[in-house]
Amino acid sequence: METIKDSMTQDHRRCDDIFVEMEQAIVQQQWPEADRLCREFIASMEHHFKIEEELLFPELEKAAPQAGGPVNVMTMEHDQMRHLMKQLASSVDKKSKELSTGYSDTLLVTMQQHNIKEESVLYPMADNAVPVLADEIAKAYAEPV
Amino acid sequence: MACGASATRCHRVGIVKTAGLSLDQAPPIDIPFKFFLTASLFSVIIGLLLIVKGEEVFLSRWTPLALGITHLITIGFLAQVMTGAMIQLLPVLAGSPIPAVITISRIIHLSLLSGAILLVTGFIFSHRFSLFAGAGLLAAAFTLFLIAALISLVSSGIRHNNAVSLGLGWLAIVPAVAIGIYLAMGLTGIASVSDMSRLTAIHLSWGVLGWVGIVLFATVFQLIPIFYVTKEIPTHIRHIAFAVIFSLLILYSLSHVIASRLFENSLVLIVMLFLLLGITVLYAIHRRKRKILDITLLFVLTGLVFLVLAAIVWVVGDYDLIVGVLLLGGVCLTIPIGIIYKVIPFLCWFHLQSLQVKQEKFSYSLPSMKHFISDKDAKRHYYLHVGAIFMVIISIVFPGPIVRLSGIVFSLSSIYFLKNVLFAFLAFRREQKALYV
Numbered sequence: 001m002e003t004i005k006d007s008m009t010q011d012h013r014r015c016d017d018i019f020v021e022m023e024q025a026i027v028q029q030q031w032p033e034a035d036r037l038c039r040e041f042i043a044s045m046e047h048h049f050k051i052e053e054e055l056l057f058p059e060l061e062k063a064a065p066q067a068g069g070p071v072n073v074m075t076m077e078h079d080q081m082r083h084l085m086k087q088l089a090s091s092v093d094k095k096s097k098e099l100s101t102g103y104s105d106t107l108l109v110t111m112q113q114h115n116i117k118e119e120s121v122l123y124p125m126a127d128n129a130v131p132v133l134a135d136e137i138a139k140a141y142a143e144p145v
Numbered sequence: 146m147a148c149g150a151s152a153t154r155c156h157r158v159g160i161v162k163t164a165g166l167s168l169d170q171a172p173p174i175d176i177p178f179k180f181f182l183t184a185s186l187f188s189v190i191i192g193l194l195l196i197v198k199g200e201e202v203f204l205s206r207w208t209p210l211a212l213g214i215t216h217l218i219t220i221g222f223l224a225q226v227m228t229g230a231m232i233q234l235l236p237v238l239a240g241s242p243i244p245a246v247i248t249i250s251r252i253i254h255l256s257l258l259s260g261a262i263l264l265v266t267g268f269i270f271s272h273r274f275s276l277f278a279g280a281g282l283l284a285a286a287f288t289l290f291l292i293a294a295l296i297s298l299v300s301s302g303i304r305h306n307n308a309v310s311l312g313l314g315w316l317a318i319v320p321a322v323a324i325g326i327y328l329a330m331g332l333t334g335i336a337s338v339s340d341m342s343r344l345t346a347i348h349l350s351w352g353v354l355g356w357v358g359i360v361l362f363a364t365v366f367q368l369i370p371i372f373y374v375t376k377e378i379p380t381h382i383r384h385i386a387f388a389v390i391f392s393l394l395i396l397y398s399l400s401h402v403i404a405s406r407l408f409e410n411s412l413v414l415i416v417m418l419f420l421l422l423g424i425t426v427l428y429a430i431h432r433r434k435r436k437i438l439d440i441t442l443l444f445v446l447t448g449l450v451f452l453v454l455a456a457i458v459w460v461v462g463d464y465d466l467i468v469g470v471l472l473l474g475g476v477c478l479t480i481p482i483g484i485i486y487k488v489i490p491f492l493c494w495f496h497l498q499s500l501q502v503k504q505e506k507f508s509y510s511l512p513s514m515k516h517f518i519s520d521k522d523a524k525r526h527y528y529l530h531v532g533a534i535f536m537v538i539i540s541i542v543f544p545g546p547i548v549r550l551s552g553i554v555f556s557l558s559s560i561y562f563l564k565n566v567l568f569a570f571l572a573f574r575r576e577q578k579a580l581y582v
């Protein structure tokens with residue numbers, strides 16, 4: 001059976017993969033491709049955030065009040081990333097390589113440090129506190145974005 | 146104040162322990178900037194010394210000037226960079242801030258700064274008082290830092306995986322400084338020290354391989370998955386490698402009192418282990434998903450290649466000076482510069498972002514990380530820096546007027562570094578002001 005950590009981590013890697021493709025398209029200034037991948041990337045990220053914010057985090061906070069602090073930090077960082085994604089999308093719209101790589105780079109660092117914290121602290125915590133969610137989360141990810 | 150720009154949010158999150166999750170607990174951004182700017186000033190001094198006294202420096206590694214420059218790099222540059230970065234990083238790793246961080250870091254910064262100047266003047270002018278005053282100030286600075294770090298770690302009660310490796314690396318500064326002071330007593334005739342050259346080798350092994358080597362690799366291991374999307378190097382491999390290196394350093398130190406081939410040869414094993422770690426990182430970078438060659442990654446890669454070169458030249462034979470330049474200039478300057486070029490822009494962006502939330506200025510569009518240090522500026526510095534290192538090596542092999550030229554290039558490179566860090570700070574200030582109005 002897949003743990004919460006397994007499903008969530010796999011989804012991080014899936015978002016990473018799309019990001020890497022998108023970044024490549026931006027650097028090579030293939031704008032239609034970059035635009036398509038940027039949309040796909042943002043949709044994947046939002047899908048991931050949604051499962052966390054609407055399903056995992058509320059249940060986790062209910063079962064383990066001490067998770068409240070970390071959950072707050074994670075939600076805050078989701079908002080940071082949403083903001084950056086908006087800036088990225090508008091730079092890709094403007095077909096500006098300089099602006100786009102600037103925001104994609106910033107997004108990448110924010111995203112990676114965020115993922116490492118979730119994977120090493122928050123998800124193990126969730127697997128302990130709310131193991132019953134594992135199936136539901138795995139199913140949610142099996143659905144197309 | 147430990148919460149920096151985002152005190153309100155820190156308060157909300159801080160009610161429950163954030164398990165080191167929040168960069169919000171980072172100290173004010175002026176602190177790392179102050180340390181990094183000072184480090185860049187020391188590297189400018191190295192360049193100037195090469196211009197003025199170049200020929201003398203490379204006569205032998207034992208000239209007062211060579212010893213002065215060695216410590217300008219290790220104490221002037223590296224100690225500033227490494228403590229500055231640690232003060233910033235510790236609260237994040239440990240989840241609890243350093244006590245009275247502003248005052249403590251001001252004291253540490255000033256004693257490192259004045260200690261380095263005095264120690265180096267003591268070396269260059271063979272001035273006994275200056276040498277010991279410098280050594281004393283440095284010992285005080287490191288002691289204060291270690292105590293503050295320990296308090297932060299203990300009071301948080303949270304064990305971050307990487308804190309163990311970093312702690313081991315920082316522990317190595319204790320024997321390095323203690324033996325350094327003993328050597329200084331031998332050098333000035335205060336104590337009669339037997340086998341100075343062996344003891345010097347032990348001193349520099351603790352300093353360069355133990356302290357710089359372990360701290361630098363622990364940092365690189367931590368950061369490459371975040372910055373360049375490489376696979377993580379498994380924690381137990383890192384822990385074992387660092388523990389073995391530390392133990393071998395102890396064995397090697399024993400060779401000063403007990404004549405034993407085994408003890409002497411532990412140094413070879415340490416070098417081989419670092420080579421292995423370097424190759425592991427190179428491999429992880431080679432296999433990374435993200436194929437873009439970021440300039441900061443180019444610095445790190447180049448530093449690792451210099452490490453491999455240094456090990457090869459060291460094994461081949463009697464080229465101490467070249468090994469020294471490859472190791473201190475090629476590895477110990479290049480890798481930290483690469484990391485700084487990624488860390489500074491991220492810190493700038495992060496602090497501004499927190500401020501934006503606090504000020505609720507969501508209509509204001511923050512610039513990205515690259516606004517603070519652009520690729521173009523980092524790349525120019527890269528060419529100057531690598532050019533300078535190669536020219537210094539050439540001037541060791543073919544002594545002559547080229548030494549001065551290498552000094553000029555090294556100075557330009559250092560000034561460019563200073564300019565990049567300073568402009569990043571000014572850009573940060575401008576954005577900060579825009580968010581406050």
Ligand code: HEM
Pocket residue numbers: 206207211212215216219220279280281283284321322324325326328329330332341342345348349351352353356357469
């Ligand atoms: C208070 C701190 C320190 C003092 C008082 C000190 C003192 C000394 C002295 C007296 C020597 C010369 C020995 C001789 O002439 O035989 C020396 C050499 C050396 N020290 Fe230090 N040291 C200190 C810190 C460090 C640190 C932290 C590092 C490295 C990270 C370091 C790296 C070196 C190196 C590489 C050499 C050898 C230079 C060469 O062989 O050309 N020192 N030190």
